[in-house]
Amino acid sequence: MNVPANGLYFVSYEILTNEYKRRFNRPNVDLIPAIIAGGLAGIFYWIGGMPADVLKSRLQSAPEGKFNNIRAVFKDLLKNDGMTALYRGFTPVILRAFPANAATFFGIELANAVFRQLAPDF
Structure with missing residues (x-):
């Protein structure tokens, strides 16, 4: 049952962050766009x-x-x-989903940034 929702979750995050990187000619996603994309990905997860x-x-x-x-x-x-x-109950679910998933992807992208600094050629 979770496969479609997880598909929406990860695909939407990738689409949003890739579009950000393309539009602003960035090699990596910055933290604020990661927060926004992560929050929106959480909303897409619950829609599905x-x-x-x-x-x-x-x-x-x-x-x-x-x-x-x-x-x-x-x-x-x-x-x-x-x-x-x-x-x-959609409204409370979405109100919780945005910050929870924004924080999740913020942590992921923050960790990625640290790893890029520690091991840039890895």
């Missing part, structure tokens, strides 16, 4: 991953025996709550 997460949570929290599989959860959700229920 939230429906699967909602279904998983409903399956896990249901009384034992209510659902046989994830398909049954999906049918029940559509029947009782509609398609928009797949994104219920």
